[in-house]
Amino acid sequence: MGSRWRLLDTCLFLALLPDAGPLNGESLLIMAHALRSTRVLTPNGFVRATVLIDQESIAAILPWEETPAGAHLHDFVDDLLLPGLVDSHVHINEPGRTEWEGFHTATQAAAAGGVTTLVDMPLNCIPETIDVPALNAKRSAAEGKAWVDWAAWGGVVRGNAEQLPALAKSRIPGFKCFLIHSGIDGFAWVDESDLHLAMEKLRGSSLPLLAHAEVSGPVDRATQSLNAEGSDWRKYATYLASRPDSAEIDAIALLVRLAEEFGARIHIVHLASAQALPLLAAARKRGLPITVETCVQYLWFAAEQIPDCATQYKCAPPIRNAANREELWDALERGLIDMVTTDHSPCPPAMKRREEGRWDQAWGGIASLGLALPVLNTAMARRGIKLERISEWMAAAPAQLAGLSQRKGAIAPGSDADFAVFNPDTEWTVTPADLHFRHKLSPYIGAKLRGRVRETWLRGEPVFSEGRFIGAARGREQVRS
Numbered sequence: 057m058g059s060r061w062r063l064l065d066t067c068l069f070l071a072l073l074p075d076a077g078p079l080n081g082e083s084l085l086i087m088a089h090a091l092r093s094t095r096v097l098t099p100n101g102f103v104r105a106t107v108l109i110d111q112e113s114i115a116a117i118l119p120w121e122e123t124p125a126g127a128h129l130h131d132f133v134d135d136l137l138l139p140g141l142v143d144s145h146v147h148i149n150e151p152g153r154t155e156w157e158g159f160h161t162a163t164q165a166a167a168a169g170g171v172t173t174l175v176d177m178p179l180n181c182i183p184e185t186i187d188v189p190a191l192n193a194k195r196s197a198a199e200g201k202a203w204v205d206w207a208a209w210g211g212v213v214r215g216n217a218e219q220l221p222a223l224a225k226s227r228i229p230g231f232k233c234f235l236i237h238s239g240i241d242g243f244a245w246v247d248e249s250d251l252h253l254a255m256e257k258l259r260g261s262s263l264p265l266l267a268h269a270e271v272s273g274p275v276d277r278a279t280q281s282l283n284a285e286g287s288d289w290r291k292y293a294t295y296l297a298s299r300p301d302s303a304e305i306d307a308i309a310l311l312v313r314l315a316e317e318f319g320a321r322i323h324i325v326h327l328a329s330a331q332a333l334p335l336l337a338a339a340r341k342r343g344l345p346i347t348v349e350t351c352v353q354y355l356w357f358a359a360e361q362i363p364d365c366a367t368q369y370k371c372a373p374p375i376r377n378a379a380n381r382e383e384l385w386d387a388l389e390r391g392l393i394d395m396v397t398t399d400h401s402p403c404p405p406a407m408k409r410r411e412e413g414r415w416d417q418a419w420g421g422i423a424s425l426g427l428a429l430p431v432l433n434t435a436m437a438r439r440g441i442k443l444e445r446i447s448e449w450m451a452a453a454p455a456q457l458a459g460l461s462q463r464k465g466a467i468a469p470g471s472d473a474d475f476a477v478f479n480p481d482t483e484w485t486v487t488p489a490d491l492h493f494r495h496k497l498s499p500y501i502g503a504k505l506r507g508r509v510r511e512t513w514l515r516g517e518p519v520f521s522e523g524r525f526i527g528a529a530r531g532r533e534q535v536r537s
């Protein structure tokens with residue numbers, strides 16, 4: 057190992073030493089860390105710098121040569137020092153469905169991928185996060201299990217309008233709703249009149265409403281005619297045809313109306329159809345407060361490459377064709393799509409029904425937490441897109457959506473000292489052993505990627521280094537500031 061790791065090893069040694077007495081522990085706490093790299097990604101792009109940490113926060117960004125006396129220097133040489141990533145769309149499934157996923161495994165997968173803040177979706181847990189008692193149950197369930205920081209979206213479902221003001225006061229970052237069946241019976245989807253009720257209750261709150269933007273009409277009609285034709289549900293083409301672009305377009309038109317009528321802050325989760333982009337561009341042009349995310353899987357895979365029966369690729373909306381994928385990239389580069397999330401949504405492998413390979417019977421959701429950074433790095437290098445954009449798409453913009461940008465999403469003085477140390481050139485192939493989430497089933501297995509997370513820091517201390525988790529689960533809930 058080169059000299060750059062020597063100081064770090066000493067530090068870790070002290071941190072890991074089981075019987076390092078209180079003296080060692082205390083001296084570690086008061087000694088500042090200084091992180092140095094020739095490529096530190098700040099809001100102004102990559103700079104040569106030394107980042108000085110004061111306890112849990114970034115104290116200063118100093119010239120590269122400057123290391124304050126007494127600070128522990130961690131010299132990452134030419135590896136990239138990136139802001140800890142923020143993934144605002146993750147299904148942690150706890151409490152209640154820990155056989156699917158849970159705080160421990162989801163947050164370790166995040167830490168291994170340089171992700172230091174997760175925002176959990178409200179539907180897969182039991183109880184669903186649709187009132188304050190359910191939120192409190194989630195808060196208790198997370199205690200002592202989170203390896204990275206987290207927050208929880210609340211849910212807007214049919215019939216819970218009365219619960220929304222109290223949930224909003226509980227300092228959640230915002231709300232999520234479905235315009236089509238969510239797959240979870242306890243998380244009822246809403247139509248336009250339900251949303252009017254909800255918006256009335258939330259009037260005056262600045263919290264965003266996140267929406268799964270597909271409506272059921274076009275999906276039901278397409279499914280009926282596919283069934284009438286006797287289509288083969290083992291074919292990916294059948295599944296793709298069952299969730300047409302028009303389901304997304306009609307949903308987004310509805311959400312644009314809502315933004316217009318209520319001035320509501322709307323966020324479109326996992327946009328898959330590039331055909332909806334003109335509608336979004338027009339709404340933005342009119343100044344409506346609408347933000348948009350797409351997901352890693354829509355930027356990486358294409359329908360043409362998905363084998364029949366390979367239900368590990370099933371998600372909704374579905375992965376569309378390669379031309380559509382390139383239009384999503386273009387919109388991301390132009391800033392019409394604001395951010396990239398994973399929509400990590402795992403389930404027990406049996407629920408993917410891979411023996412039958414029927415797309416209509418398999419659970420929808422792709423497991424990918426921890427892989428987003430190398431996947432995007434690989435895809436961006438192929439397209440000649442500068443890696444700088446990562447900090448906007450996968451850190452600053454999702455932090456802002458979740459109301460966390462005062463402390464998360466940027467390497468800047470005053471922000472939490474959250475970092476991903478990333479070697480962008482390492483080439484590797486994804487194997488099940490590289491996955492840290494509960495069930496090692498993912499369409500990315502076998503993918504040849506470029507770039508690897510070497511180390512992850514959470515609020516001033518490393519939590520993951522060279523394949524190992526360090527210390528204890530120190531993650532905390534983050535509330536909107």
Ligand SMILES: [Zn+2]
Binds near residue numbers: 145147177399401
């Ligand atoms: Zn989702």
